[in-house]
Each structure stands twice: as structure tokens, then as C-alpha cells.
Amino acid sequence: MIELRTLETFYWVAHLGGFRRAAEKLNTTQPAVSARIAQLEQAFDTRLIDRDKRHSALTPKGVELFAYAERMLALRTEMIMAVTSAGTLRGTVRLGLSETIVHTWLARLVKRLHELYPAITLEIAVDVSSNLRDALLAGELDVALLLGPVSAAKIKNLALCSYPMAWIASPDLPIGPGRLSLVDLAAWPIMTYSRVTRPYRDVTELFQRVEIPRPRFFANSSLASIVRMTLDGIGISAIPPAVIADELAAGRLRLLDCETALSPLVFTASYLDQPDNALAAIVALLAQTVASEEADQKS
């Protein structure tokens, strides 16, 4: 009798190109995988996998079966999501995200997730988008909320939110009022995200184009410390106002009126679109919901 477990094993052997790798993925031993594939080949009375080479390849029948296995597993996922009462869907999701999200609506996402799916455990990793992207592709993360989209096969990207960037300073900083030029800004240290990020590249390019003294850049991987330093009057920061809503409302920070605007930060929820990745899809969809609620609320 053919069972879903057997098909799932075949799927991963085919997808990962090896018994050993499939065994790892399925948290079992390699002989167990061997046995399941053997059982499947016996059931169909057909050889499904060529083991000759270093990288096991599918036979024609194997290719055909692979398509069915994929449909079967996708259907199972859909079924589980449709029938399971949300409250008891369990598992662990490794969620990676940019610090910007932490300072905007992460708390809301976590709260909503625990309300809807109390049995889902989150492992949260905060990092810059480029590292998140690598971790996602390496299978070390299930979902990433980052400056997207991630362009790779099998990666699904959901649009989350777009945050305008702005020049921010302490009210105590002796600059302005009135419309400022880049030259005015360049008198101060410019603080923004770390060197490997797109906002950093945007900001530095901006100052390279024009004929002005190059300002000092304080690239900082910690958004919190950028805010802290801005509050302390160290310089001007280029960050989205969304992350410092409180400080702006309380007058502890102010938006500078500058003639040069920055391109906004566009975030996506990205995850591997694979048949066993239902939890990732749930978290990504919920992130999208929360992000759009956030956007509605602001407007």
C-alpha cells in the first residue's frame, strides 16, 4: 500500500538528489529512506531512481511520479490548513527579519500569531536583508521579512509595506530651519543602516554624485543605536520615520526638510514555496495582513 510518508520520502530524495540528504530533511536514517524507496519501487514494479551517479537522478517513471508526489503533498498541505482548527496547528517557524520591522509592527505580528496559532513557536533572527536572503536560500530560515523581493526559483514573495526614508535629527541640532541641501546635511555625520544594505548604498551614492565634501558616514547595524545617537545629537540619520513614530510625536526628534529625497524601503515576506512549508505560508500571510493594517491605520 502506498502511503503519504513514502511519497514524501520519494519527493525529498528526488528534490535533494540523494538518500542521505532526504534522511536528514526527514529526521530519520538513511536505511529507512532506502527501505521506503525500495517499497515504492516494488509497489510500482518500476525503477524510480538511478543510483549510479554521485547525484541520484530520476528515471522517466520517476519523473512522472515526482509530479504526482508534488501534487499529493501540496493537496495534503492545503487539506491540513483547511481542516485543522487554527488553534492547534503546531510547529516551529524560524523567522528572520530586518530590524526596521522590529521597530514597527513585529510586536503586533507576534501577538496576532499567538492569538491565532498558540501552538506555533517562533525563532526570531534579526539581521540585514542580504544575510537573511542567504539564510533563507540555505534553508536556515523558514520565512524572512526583508528588503525584497528575493529572486530565486521556488521563493515566493509577498509584498508587505513601503516605508519612505527621511532625514532625521534632534531638535537640538543647530541646522535649519528651512529647506536644506545635501551640502547642509554633509556638515554632520550621516547615520544609516550598515554597509551591506541597500539604504546605505543609496545614501552614499547620493553624496558621491554631487560636488561636495564627502560627509562622515556612521554605518550601523543596530537601528536602535542609530536612533539613540540621533537623539544624542551626534548627527543626522537616514531612516524611515515609521520606526521613530514615538520620538517624532513627542518632539524628541524632527524630520528635516531636505530638497533631496531618498527612495523608500520596500519590504516583502519571502519563503520557500514547498509542499511542506504550510507554517511559513501562514506566517508570511499573517505578516502581510498585519503590515497592511499598519498602513491603513497610518493613513
Added chain:
Amino acid sequence: MIELRTLETFYWVAHLGGFRRAAEKLNTTQPAVSARIAQLEQAFDTRLIDRDKRHSALTPKGVELFAYAERMLALRTEMIMAVTSAGTLRGTVRLGLSETIVHTWLARLVKRLHELYPAITLEIAVDVSSNLRDALLAGELDVALLLGPVSAAKIKNLALCSYPMAWIASPDLPIGPGRLSLVDLAAWPIMTYSRVTRPYRDVTELFQRVEIPRPRFFANSSLASIVRMTLDGIGISAIPPAVIADELAAGRLRLLDCETALSPLVFTASYLDQPDNALAAIVALLAQTVASEEADQKS
């Protein structure tokens, strides 16, 4: 973990409306079915079946799951038929058919089936179409080749062949030559299929309409004995010439030229269109192929 066997069990409990009946269908015990349903309900953390009433009914979640189970099992069937090498598809098919088929192309069907699927076992039951219809609906047959179509939910009918009926007699019978009327025929016993068949009703109605002495009818459930008696000059038979091709060719029987024609016998292959019924579908399709080859050959 949800397995196909569990879903199949759920499918049959839902479909047959009871644990006991599902157990029978699946060749297992009723507690085993209980356990599988319990496991499923635990996996989804939802009640799927209301057992209160005499006829177990599905909960809303159960209805939802049923749709998925159906798709899942259909997909499994499709997969098995696509991937399995034909020669090793095994199982038993209970085939019911009219005796007319026995005398035309049954042998060819059986031969072809054993060539293509040597591991499929046939259980053949010959009966009149009305009984075949009942047996099919009662689940006692997997496929029936009969005077169709069978109009019932979930029954799939494939057109097979159409046999004209004719009046047949021994060359020794002192009747004709020349065009005959029903009155001419009525001088002899009229032999045809048994009382519960459509051809019998057709023939008797024919003689009731006209103002002629009602002939003696020899209704006979055995086509072979109708032929035997016709050969022996007992009377005139109303049967398809197709079943006595040999006797006609050898001149041991002859077609009578009668002004009144009979409506032809239209056969269908009928089977229950259910997700586990792949073998039935195979046999029905093969019967269709063989029947159409037969028709091509004659023309």
C-alpha cells in the same frame, strides 16, 4: 501523521454512512476503523463525524475533509495508473455481462485483458441486464456489460456496441421465402430472451399491437439454448445475428425477411465511478476498445 489509509477509511465511513460498513468494505474490523477515525480527529483536533444518529453524519469540518479525501484518493488512483507498469497491476474484477456478449467478443476481451494485465483476475457472472444492474448498484459487481445505460448517481456508462435484432430460423423450417408478416411468424413459437429483458418486452408488445393470434413465446434465459432450439427447428428466434455468425455462415440458420423490424440492442460498460475503482475503469475501457474493434471488423 496523516496517511492515505486513514483518509481512505474516513472516505468510506462518510460514503457508506457507518463504521461497520466501512470496515467490511476495507476488509478489516470495526474497531480498527474506529481507531483510524479517532486518529484523524486527533490529528485535526476536530470532530469529523456525528455518531449520535443511526446513520453517522459528517460535521461541517468533516464535509470539508471529505472533499479533500476524495481528491486525494482520485489522485492516488490516477498516479497508480500512470506510473505502474501495466503488467503488474493486480487485483480481482467482478465482471457481470449479458450472455449476448459471451457469444460475441467476451473471449477477445478476456484474452486482451490477460495480455495487458496478466495479474488481474476476473470473476465473471452471466445474467440478464436487470439483474446485472441491481448487482452493480448493490456493489456485488465492479463492472457490468449490459443493455444500458444504467441511470444512477455515480455510475459511469461507456457505449460499447449496438446489435440489430433479427428473426432467425432453421433452413428446414417450412416458412418463406419472400417477405414475411408478423402473422406468418406467429404460426411458430417465438423464442427470445427471458421475460425480464427489454428484447422480450419489445417482441411481445409487437404481437400485442396487431390483430393477430398471439403466438407462443418461449422466453429463455439461456441464449445458447435458444440457438439450440432454433437449430432444431422448434420455432423462430428473435436474437441479434451477431451471436450466430458461425451458424449463418455455415447455412445452419438463416435470417428471415420480415416486414417488421426490431429495435437494436445497445450495450454499455457500466461501473461505479469511485476513487478506488481503477481496475473497473480499466476493464470498461478495454471492453470499449474490443467492442469497437469488433464493429470495425464487421464493416
Added chain:
DNA sequence: AGAGGTTACGGGCAGCGTAAGGATC
């Protein structure tokens, strides 16, 4: 020698069947 798959073998546990126990009509 190391990576990858198969074979051999003992042990655990899921799931089966028998049999007894409610519940509902």
C-alpha cells in the same frame, strides 16, 4: 579513504483482532 547506498538484525510500538462494555432506539 570517504561518500553514498544496501544488507543484516534486534527491538519498539503502532495498529490489528478478539472480546467485553456502553449508548441509543
Added chain:
DNA sequence: GATCCTTACGCTGCCCGTAACCTCT
């Protein structure tokens, strides 16, 4: 009491994991 499902319980057999073996590069 008849029907239908659940619970209890011992047992079987499947499948797993450890370990040794084989076969390539």
C-alpha cells in the same frame, strides 16, 4: 434486545535505528 460504536487488552508484524558491508571516485 438490537444495532452501532467505544474501550480494553494481548499480540503480531512493520518499520525503525545501529552497524557492518559493498561500490564507486
